[in-house]
Amino acid sequence: MKSSYVRFAALNLIGLLLSGLLFTWIARDGALDFRLAQLFFDPVTHGFPLRISGPLDFWGHTMLKLFTVWILVIAAVVLVVSNWVDALKPWRRALFLFVLMAGCAAFVVQTLKGVSVHSCPWDINTFGGTAQWFPLFGPIGAMSGSGLCWPGGHASGGFAVMAGYFALRDSKPKLARAILWFSLGIGAVMSLVQMARGAHFLSHNLWSMWLVWATCFVIDALMRIILPPARVAR
Template sequence: MNSSYARFATINVIGLLLCGLLFTWIARDGALDFRLAHLFFDPSTHSFPLRVSDALDFWGHTVLKLFTVWILVIAGVAMVASNWVESLKPWRRALFVFVVMAACAAYLVQTLKGASVHSCPWDINTFGGSAQWFPLFGPIGAMSGPGLCWPGGHASGGFAVMAGYFALRDSKAKLARLILVFSLAIGALMSVVQMARGAHFLSHNLWSMWLVWATCFVIDALMRIILPPRAAA
């Protein structure tokens, strides 16, 4: 392990630990989650008005989701094509690492979400539903509701693009940083869309980002052993 990667790994480990503690506190306290949810909640109708917005559902949910899915699909096709297309061969490792990281991160988030006992804001009694809110890692309430809402699945598609940062950090540092900024921006946008619709709390999306980040970091470390990267010229 060279000194540059050791420094990078140390920063990531410390960052993951500190963010994990912060996100745990936010999810267990609930105050910030509820304060932000109330910004989009109409107490007179006991509902989230934007939940029934066709425009937000189409552009903010369907289109953005398809956009991130197609990024992964195109990367996968390019990865396969790199076996024959000369111009893609230098990108083969990066494409492979990106696809593996993004797919694993998205799968992890969706798996956890599918087994979650935490309900969405629109299902919670404070916001017109019937479920009772309870803190992350806390005792499950008797009226926990339908669950299936932690971590944020929609935002994970945007955050998963950060796999490109890890895949290109050694060979194309400037492009890698641009991809990281883009990933965080699109992930944040997808997070706000779901919060506005009453589909997720802020902490759900923060944990989605954390899980994607941690997955990419761990896979990156393993890939350096299995498939060492080539340094930039």
Template sequence: MQLSSNLNTPTTRSEIKSTTIYSLSWRFYAINFILLAILALVFLLWSRNENLDIALSRMWFDPLTQRFPWQHNRWLDLLNHRILKDAIIAGSVLLLLRGLYLREGRRILVALLAGCGPLVVGILKAHSAHSCPWDLALFGGKAATFALLDAVPANSGPGQCFPGGHASSGFALMALFFLWWPERPRCALLALAGGIVLGLLMGYGQVMRGAHFFSHNLWAGWWVWLSQVLIFAGVSFWVNKTRKRDGSH
């Protein structure tokens, strides 16, 4: 009798619930897709009018030497481009391994979400005709700049610089939102905000080096969150549909 009572305590139910893959409401997805649509319009206007991007990059460009002085800065490269990125990758791998060891589907899914966002950005970046600021004639290079959705000029340069790949590593931490949302919504929102801030900071470090325009990083965050929301929606729908079907037998 005592054993039966212990198994039905709220603590036990909460512990079981925290390891499962849950479903989010249609309202959640509607709000997110509306916000993403609004942000896409804002980012598109920003990218079409390149003046703000160019102004931010010129703050870190030396017209006398025709180069970005911070491009090969050892500390900026070490802290922002290596240590932070490697720490995020290591943390995601550890989360995945812990999820596999404990057989916790939610941890496994969140770890995969953290990797899928940067993967999507990497694929888009690899097929982009937009070159990095340090390759552009505006900043001492040879390539032509062109606005997003414009025709690609003949001298577009090496390309492969849109969206911002490095910033996507910081934005990947937004996946932690899905780990904590049901039981600890405050932690989930803090994780979401932290991922946004870290992505923007890591992206701005690349702006300082001349590796990206700032809008490249904004689009990186947009694509990371969109991919994470869509993948979570698909996986959670499939898992819970399977769970209900198996429970009906």
């Protein structure tokens, strides 16, 4: 591997380790998560008023989710079409990596969310629900509730777009960085929407971002061995 990639990989490993420790520390007692959730909680009605907000649910939840899904669908379609369109052939490897990494990242997050024992804020007794909160890596509470709320699935759609950064980092560095910032921005917006609705804590979304980045990084490293850029037909 080139020395530039070795440096990139080392920085990623260090960054993932340090951010993982930071996110674990943030979720150790739920203090920050609860403090932010309280900003959107109404103690009078014992609920999150924006949970049933039509515009926020439609534009912030449904439409943003569809937007990120269509990015992946369009990329997959263009990848297939690139087999017959010469102008798209130079983009074939990047498109393939984007679809692969984004799809796998979303799958990882949704799989973990599907077996999670951690409940959403609106299900926790502090916020009008019945479930008991407990630390991410702590003993499961006797009243853990329905679970299925860690990591943040909605935000993962926005963060998954960062697969484009890994796919284009070598060939189109400026475009790759623009995609990275776009992904982080839309992921942050989707995270805020779910926090405002009482659907997720901050730490849920931070771990979603971490898992997406880690998945993309691992796949990118493996594909550099299996399918290096120099061996891709143009």
